[in-house]
Ligand SMILES: [Zn+2]
């Protein structure tokens with residue numbers, strides 16, 4: 001009889017333990033669901049913040065000069081306007097806006113000056129760049145720069161050669177102008 005009571009008690013105990021286990025499981029699942037749905041709410045908010053950042057990105061990132069809703073893919077080598085993928089006209093090394101691509105194709109371009117820069121003299125090329133900007137801003141004279149990199153095997157330095165190209169008809173005039181504005185370094 002006592003054996004029977006003991007076994008009955010044991011069964012009750014097992015049922016009780018199972019009941020508690022199920023209770024804990026349900027509570028855990030409930031808690032997990034709560035956290036999950038809350039997390040999902042946060043996730044739902046996430047993209048809102050992200051798109052806010054994207055809006056800021058759009059504002060920070062340059063847009064096309066011609067299409068303010070399109071991202072800039074690069075600058076025209078002549079006028080330096082930002083260009084989207086629809087506006088970019090390219091030859092193998094340079095990109096141009098539609099107008100200056102025609103300018104590029106319709107003219108003979110000659111080298112005005114090449115300046116070599118090395119890691120020790122990285123700013124040498126700026127002389128050419130500021131000259132280019134100056135004549136563009138003052139006279140809308142189209143010119144473009146080409147940078148060519150080489151590795152000097154002897155001393156393992158990366159050297160760059162910055163060359164300013166000008167239209168054939170501008171060469172003499174600009175050469176004179178460049179020599180007169182160029183600071184005499186040697
Ligand atoms: Zn242009």
Ligand SMILES: [Zn+2]
Pocket residue numbers: 064065066067070083084085086087
């Ligand atoms: Zn565009």
